[in-house]
Amino acid sequence: MSFFIPYLLFASLSLTVISGIAALGGRAMIFHKLSQIFLALSGLLGMAASVAVFLSPEIGMRVSIASAKFSPVFGLDLFGAVFFFLVSLVSVLCAVYAVPYLRSYRTTYHLPSLNALVAAFVLGMQIVIVSTGPFPFMIGWEIMSLASFFLVVSDRSAESVRAALLYLVMTHLGAAAILAAFLLLAQGSFFADFSLLTNLAGTAPAWVLPVSFGLFLFGFGSKSGLVPFHVWLPEAHPAAPSHVSALMSGVMLKIAIYGFLRVTLFLLPPIGTTASLVILGFGLLTALYGVLYAALDRDFKRTLAFSSIENIGLIFTMIGISFFAASRGLEVLFEVVFSAAVFFTIAHALFKSGLFLISGVVVRAFHSRSLEKMGGLSKRLPVFSAFFCILALAAASLPPFGPFFGEWMFFQSLLGHFSLHDPFVNAILLLTFAISALVGGLAIFAMVKLFALSMLAESRSPENALEHCERPAWGEMFSIGVFTLSVLLLGPFAPAVMALIRGEAAVPSLWLLSVGSAAIQPSVLLLFLFACVLAVWILRRLMSRVEHERAYHRWDCGAPVNASMEYTATAFSAPIRFFFRLILRTKKSVDVLPVLATNPWIASKSFNMNLRSIWMDFGYLPLGRFFIGLSLQVKKIQSGNIRFYLFLIFAALILTLRIAL
């Protein structure tokens, strides 16, 4: 068994490459299908390899190439296997989804290059996880970044190009920071693997550790969308095709978290209280800022992107709390919150990928990403909207779905440690608890907005537009259905997954989730909810005289009900916008244009409201203006005067000699 496990991993990586090559065969649909089949096979093998590691975590696996100087090249331990499983699962389902989905867009996208780039993207992520040293890690990271940059521009619109360039700048600043941190730690031996790096980090000069920690935080934080390095995320994620958005939001962000955890847990020595509070601060800020914009935004996919920012914030909050606990010697709190963070990461990968796949079908049906133009799809696609409803409830972290139990463990363990006689710890826990609770509430608001405005009521699009909308094909429904089923099953199986994350061989019960004195049985909760629904249904059948039922349209007081009477996304989020107007600084304007010069009352009015990003307006744009101004000043040297250039060369020579001698 353990003999051929490494080959599974190797075959998975090779099939990803083959998928990319198959895609380049040509524009014919057969190459498109072949590419997706190979990608799905690669994912299945990857899942098998991860499961093999789950079953025998103490072995792990190493793929070594004997002739190479830096063997072993690839390895997969239990921690990596969790993330490798996620990458594989999401890429399988995205491949199944892409077969029919991209067929509808074959004129918009250049399919051969798109599919090849998706394969490269997945390959990059796989390499990052299985790499055992900084060198393959950075190569994988760059493949992932560059492939996703080209995927963002794949519809070749001016908007996408802008978003992609912003993304390219941010991601490369991040990659540069990570590379710098690795070089600082390695002290020259870049081909060292992570275990050697750990030893080097132990003997590093005192200033190296905080600096490299800061660089890692910026590098991985900018990739995962940590506020204030998040500005690219809400632009780039929605611009890509939906299955790529699912990969980017569901998995790429997790790769950044994987990288961050890999360096903080395995590479750097235990980080102190200050560093953990920095992580916690960034996490809380990100969660709050992300959820506010998720509640306010009127674009379907941007809402999902902001919701991802919020979830990343929560994960970083959990990581911050667990490191904080470790630095204060609270071993139990560290363990529970850390496993809650990893569990929530898994849950987020599942429900967010599912929601992005849903967004593809929704956007195709309405031909728009704006929530103001949606509505009424649930009558056309009932099964689809049931899937959407479950995923949205899961994203709002409501029981009995998987994500709830991650948050439950987090909150429960925060509550359980209040009684300690340490006012500083208490203050931190209380603050975290309060902000996370606020974030949780607003997340429900955001998800209600997303589901209700797009699915319920009447359609806001022109008459009968929905009658001819494209129904989701079986491949799309299959992928969405599997994601729905997985968040549903993640609930009852939460204790088992938690045991897997902690690496516990023997657990008291696979059905009981317990934190300190509190315990919860997710499966019982699920059964109880099912029983409630069933009881209500049976009671209704028994109590009401169904034979007297008569269907008639809703009572409209004589005025036909139409879509203009519906709640809009702008109106729905108005209370939130009002309460947080000091932070959000939304700009509203009503333009009044008189139609008749003689009568001022007859006028056409138009309402404009744009959400602004305070980080863009007060951070990035002034910084950009400063650098452009600086460059203009420097440009003055380029005067065209040859004597001045000769002087510059001479000055440079003198300076070099001065330094060298």
Add this chain to the structure above:
Amino acid sequence: MYILNLFQTLFLGPKVTEHPSAFASDDELETAGSELKRIIDALYGGRSLRIRAVDGGSTNAEEIELTALGNAYYDIERFGLSFVASPRHADMLFVTGPVTRNLETAVKTTYEATPHPCIVVAVGDGACTGGIWKDSYAVVGAVENVIPVHLKIPGDPPSPAQILKALMGVLKHPA
């Protein structure tokens, strides 16, 4: 200053409400009302009989009488009858006026929107027969031309007491 005036009127001004004993008691109405209350209690298990009034194009004479049912003198809510704002809540429909062609749809829609079984009462001569507008080009005519009618209360307009007595009749001996 304004507040002072207000307080003066409130506390020191003349008495404007009369004691009930100042009015002649309408024994006929009271007995009909208490009988009606007994019947409604027996029929609906203690809750009120809810009425939705629909104007099918009347002169508003009937509406004035129906409004009078709710005033302090008649006060039919004490007998277990109440007017509701939506046909979805109603047990009984009051339709007034000869149904005009423009309001035919309104009458039909309201009838359809009312949960069945529902008692339809044609209030006033217009609603019963078409009244002075019978056979006009602008009206459909009596309410029964549009929806099934269970009780007709003639009169142009019928007085509140007549309306109550007629209701008692139909509830006592359902057709």
